[in-house]
Amino acid sequence: MSDESFISIRDVSKHFGAVKAVNNIDISIARGEFFSLLGPSGCGKTTLLRMLAGFETPTTGEIYIDGEPMSATPPHERPVNMVFQNYAIFPHLDVRGNIAYGMRKSGLSKPALDAKVEEMLELIKLPGYGTRGANELSGGERQRVALARALIKQPKVLLLDEPLGALDKKLREEMQLELRALQRSVGITFVFVTHDQEEALTMSDRIAVMSMGRTLQIDAPVPLYENPKRHFVADFIGTMNFFEGSVREVANGATTIDAGPIGAVRAANRERSFDVGSDVLVAIRPEKFTLSAEAPGGEVNVVEGRMGPTAYLGDRSHLYINIPGRDQPVAVAMQNLADSTTMIAPDQPVWLTWSENAIVLLPPEDV
Amino acid sequence: MSSGAGYGTYALSKRRIDGLFVYAVIYLAFVYVPVLFLPLFSFNDSIYIAFPLKGFTFEWYGKMVDSPGLITALTNSLQVASIVAVLATIFGTLAAKAVTRYRIPGRGPIVGFIMIPLVIPGIIMGIALLILSKMAGLSLSLYTIGLGHMLVCVPFSMLVMISRLEGFEKAMEEASMDLGENAWVTFWRITFPLSVPGLIASLLLSFTISFDEFILAFFLAGTDVTLPVYIWSQLRFPSKLPSVLALGACILMASFVLVSFAEWFRRRGT
Amino acid sequence: MVDRTAPTAALGEVQLTLFQRMRAIFLRYEPLRGFALLSPTLGIMLVALALPVGLLGAYSFWTQNYLDIDHTLTLANYLKFFKGIGIEFQMPGIEFSPFAITWPIGIYLPIYPSLLLKSMKISGMVTLATVLLAYPMAYFIAFRVTQHKMIWLILITIPFWTSYLLRVFSWKIILGYNGVINSGLMSLGLISEPISWILYNPTAVVVTLAHAWAAFAILPIYVSLEKIDRSLLEAATDLGDGPMMRFLRVTLPLSMPGVIAASLLVFIPTVGDYVTPKLVGGTTGIMIGNIIQSQFGKANNWPMGAALSIISMLVITALICAVLWFTNRARKRVA
Numbered sequence: 022m023s024d025e026s027f028i029s030i031r032d033v034s035k036h037f038g039a040v041k042a043v044n045n046i047d048i049s050i051a052r053g054e055f056f057s058l059l060g061p062s063g064c065g066k067t068t069l070l071r072m073l074a075g076f077e078t079p080t081t082g083e084i085y086i087d088g089e090p091m092s093a094t095p096p097h098e099r100p101v102n103m104v105f106q107n108y109a110i111f112p113h114l115d116v117r118g119n120i121a122y123g124m125r126k127s128g129l130s131k132p133a134l135d136a137k138v139e140e141m142l143e144l145i146k147l148p149g150y151g152t153r154g155a156n157e158l159s160g161g162e163r164q165r166v167a168l169a170r171a172l173i174k175q176p177k178v179l180l181l182d183e184p185l186g187a188l189d190k191k192l193r194e195e196m197q198l199e200l201r202a203l204q205r206s207v208g209i210t211f212v213f214v215t216h217d218q219e220e221a222l223t224m225s226d227r228i229a230v231m232s233m234g235r236t237l238q239i240d241a242p243v244p245l246y247e248n249p250k251r252h253f254v255a256d257f258i259g260t261m262n263f264f265e266g267s268v269r270e271v272a273n274g275a276t277t278i279d280a281g282p283i284g285a286v287r288a289a290n291r292e293r294s295f296d297v298g299s300d301v302l303v304a305i306r307p308e309k310f311t312l313s314a315e316a317p318g319g320e321v322n323v324v325e326g327r328m329g330p331t332a333y334l335g336d337r338s339h340l341y342i343n344i345p346g347r348d349q350p351v352a353v354a355m356q357n358l359a360d361s362t363t364m365i366a367p368d369q370p371v372w373l374t375w376s377e378n379a380i381v382l383l384p385p386e387d388v
Numbered sequence: 389m390s391s392g393a394g395y396g397t398y399a400l401s402k403r404r405i406d407g408l409f410v411y412a413v414i415y416l417a418f419v420y421v422p423v424l425f426l427p428l429f430s431f432n433d434s435i436y437i438a439f440p441l442k443g444f445t446f447e448w449y450g451k452m453v454d455s456p457g458l459i460t461a462l463t464n465s466l467q468v469a470s471i472v473a474v475l476a477t478i479f480g481t482l483a484a485k486a487v488t489r490y491r492i493p494g495r496g497p498i499v500g501f502i503m504i505p506l507v508i509p510g511i512i513m514g515i516a517l518l519i520l521s522k523m524a525g526l527s528l529s530l531y532t533i534g535l536g537h538m539l540v541c542v543p544f545s546m547l548v549m550i551s552r553l554e555g556f557e558k559a560m561e562e563a564s565m566d567l568g569e570n571a572w573v574t575f576w577r578i579t580f581p582l583s584v585p586g587l588i589a590s591l592l593l594s595f596t597i598s599f600d601e602f603i604l605a606f607f608l609a610g611t612d613v614t615l616p617v618y619i620w621s622q623l624r625f626p627s628k629l630p631s632v633l634a635l636g637a638c639i640l641m642a643s644f645v646l647v648s649f650a651e652w653f654r655r656r657g658t
Numbered sequence: 659m660v661d662r663t664a665p666t667a668a669l670g671e672v673q674l675t676l677f678q679r680m681r682a683i684f685l686r687y688e689p690l691r692g693f694a695l696l697s698p699t700l701g702i703m704l705v706a707l708a709l710p711v712g713l714l715g716a717y718s719f720w721t722q723n724y725l726d727i728d729h730t731l732t733l734a735n736y737l738k739f740f741k742g743i744g745i746e747f748q749m750p751g752i753e754f755s756p757f758a759i760t761w762p763i764g765i766y767l768p769i770y771p772s773l774l775l776k777s778m779k780i781s782g783m784v785t786l787a788t789v790l791l792a793y794p795m796a797y798f799i800a801f802r803v804t805q806h807k808m809i810w811l812i813l814i815t816i817p818f819w820t821s822y823l824l825r826v827f828s829w830k831i832i833l834g835y836n837g838v839i840n841s842g843l844m845s846l847g848l849i850s851e852p853i854s855w856i857l858y859n860p861t862a863v864v865v866t867l868a869h870a871w872a873a874f875a876i877l878p879i880y881v882s883l884e885k886i887d888r889s890l891l892e893a894a895t896d897l898g899d900g901p902m903m904r905f906l907r908v909t910l911p912l913s914m915p916g917v918i919a920a921s922l923l924v925f926i927p928t929v930g931d932y933v934t935p936k937l938v939g940g941t942t943g944i945m946i947g948n949i950i951q952s953q954f955g956k957a958n959n960w961p962m963g964a965a966l967s968i969i970s971m972l973v974i975t976a977l978i979c980a981v982l983w984f985t986n987r988a989r990k991r992v993a
Contacts, residue, residue: 074562074566075565075566076562076565078682078688092682093678093679093681093682095565095570095681096562096565096566097565097566097567097568097569097570097571097574098568101566102566102567103562103563103566105559105562105563106559107559109559109560109562109563111560111563111564111578112582113581113582122564122567122577123566123567123568123569125568125569126568170563170567171566171567174567174568408794408797408798408802409798409802411794411795411798412794412795412798412799412802415791415794415795416795416813416814418791418869419814419817419869419872419873420817422825422828422829422832422869423817423820423825423828425828425831425832425838426820426824426828429831436836437831437834437836437837437838438836438837438838438840438841439838439841439842439844439845440841440845479698479699479702480699482695482696482698482699483695483696483699483700485695486692486693486695486696486699487692487696489692489695490688490689490691490692490695491688491689491692492689492692492693492696493689498696498700501703501707502699502700502703504707505707506926507926507974507975507978508711508930508971509926509927509929509930509931509947509970509971509974510927510930510932511930511931511932511947511950511951511967512714512930512950512967512970512971513710515714515950515954515963515964515967516710516711516713516714516967517706517710518954519710519713519714519717519960519964520709520710520713523713535706536706538702538706539703539706539707542699542702542703546699596819600821600822602821602822602823602933603932603933607954615821616821616822616823619821619823619824620823623823623827623937629831632824632827633824635824636820636821636824636827636828639819639820639821639824640817640819640820643816643819643820644816644819646819647812647815647816647819651808651812
């Protein structure tokens, strides 16, 4: 049978008085997976993580790790280790003392333990740091020591609570790749909490998008980005253009929608189908548009507009196209290739086209 | 550019002597001078505490050391203060940990209740405890004094420890538990070492409060008295006054040494 | 969705031992753990605080019958508080009370309430004096001293490490008839006769207490001044305020929490103070604490003393609540 339920979170809720921080969550995490909990502040992701660690107990529901129920197990007996948001490095111990802290009951002889600590220091690329004091470390170094401290115990699961939040951009991007590589090489299941969707997309095998205590969608990065199932997910991950419309016709393979200012839209059918006449949200990513200075012809999936503000980002540009009848400009992203078409001047007419497969249709929920 | 000598160990941000600086110096003098009269007149060769000064003598110090009542009272005070300091710190720390680490319903009122002794005038508290002792059939002794002092010192200790325990230490304790240590071991390996500065502050504070405390001791003392109560009994005898001043000067000196030592230790330790 | 059949079916059958179940409950209910930790301290405080105060209350409803306590519940003591004491015509003799100024026809002057009021007035003046004097000093340390602030703070607090009794006493010897000031001024030839009005009156009490409690006022004010974000002052300057306006409009309001804390910290203990009025107050500087003490001493009327204590506590508490309520309202209006 599959390893689907290495970590099984079943119908878990957590109430703080009247506040429902976590609301009937069901998640199954496979062994060796890099699983992220993604969502804005207050969505319950950290509370859920702390329940996995044992610092909070679920009000209802049960958590199983490797088949064992965890409700009667206090944090120090769980096969789980955590990297805390502010690292929680013990200030009165040196680096070696911190890393070896949880190994007191391991029964290892001193030389064996020392060897292990050195091994960890090599792993986190801080060789020889053993005798350094905790206060002498930089933010990135502390983060790595916190990681080593947890990994040396070879837990079944490693929990990470927004560990990269305090690092500057370049260091953060570096650490994202390092963490990913590390996870792959040690094979431990990672549960990673973050509010940064780019970070989650970069590192995860699967992501659970959370809002207000519930999971909205659990998927791998590509399906999550290309095929969001709800407005919140579509909006939270990356940038998304939304157009309101109503279904005109449903045919074999494609649905046609009247989408007001952008005209007629034909979308290739995906899992979800919509009835004729129903309201629907048309969602198109900025990079799916093709820009041209002349009318390309065609009656569907094309619209004329005027060039608005542009932002030059070096490797790519963000362009905003004003469409008559629509307040918000359409966001378009394109690569600045060597042989790009000449830039279209502001206020000049411009045509947008996109393919049937570039469209995501969403139910028109509470926006 | 520099305005000359004498700024010593501090630096003025604007390096000028203005009204505020003069005020600060005068205020400092106001605070110190009355207290400095104690040692001043303790060396004065006269039974009257008045100017002009008559001569230098150690006579009063000799008399002070010779009075048995004083030595007993001093020992009593030291005993009571030490025990109260330790017990108050323990109880205060337990309560502070309970309040900062756990979500207890009614936390606010409970903390408020424990803080009440700070807002009740000492005399009323002393009377209430006196009544309690009488009704419980307890005879007044150093123990009753100790209980009274506990009442005042536990809130202070709790205050000190709450301000120390709040903040990053919760994550430290969780990290320790996460790494496999149960609550007891976590306490010894993490909480205790990190709390030591706070514990020392609480011990010192409680010791000082108890050692110096007069009104509760006055009401709750039996045959054994503490130092402040002894001093009070000596105040009505003019001939004993200079010895009392000598005692005051000694206490001042001891406090000065203790505080300097604590400060030096604090600097060294961190 | 999760496949709830096959491998996970086995999960539901895991049995927990009784110990594990109990531990699960203990872990689940966090308040339980908290209370367990809190109970020793709470226990001691209940015995040492709630019980005595309760007994004090009980005593206040009893009466003293010469050498015995009459345990019938009565409001007599409280009524006596408002009526005061005076010469009571009692056949065959006349009872004098040492504290009353009375008219022989039995008009009671409400001496207790006026004493309580006077104590509060004296305390009020002490608080005002102490806080006003302490504020510039705290300001100096917070804003003018850049290095070694700790040393200044320690310097300020060292005098308060001496015995409170001795500090009060040192004022007695300073202000006394043959005291330091008088003998000093006389030996300098500035006066020919000692000044007698500097001791044994309410002013002496105020001066002595203001000195004794100075450190308690400085520290809270210093802390709240220190916490003020310096960039707020820079913003005020940028927007056109000079130093004086900056102080009045930014620094002072932001330091109010510390000022209030300092005021409470000084007012509350001084209202019930016994030592200072006794040593330097004379007969005019007497405060409620002395009266209460005498009920337990010479006057031997414990129930009356208890009633006076309860009333004083209630009045002080009411005053504190009023002050806190006002400041909260003011803060809400400003915020």
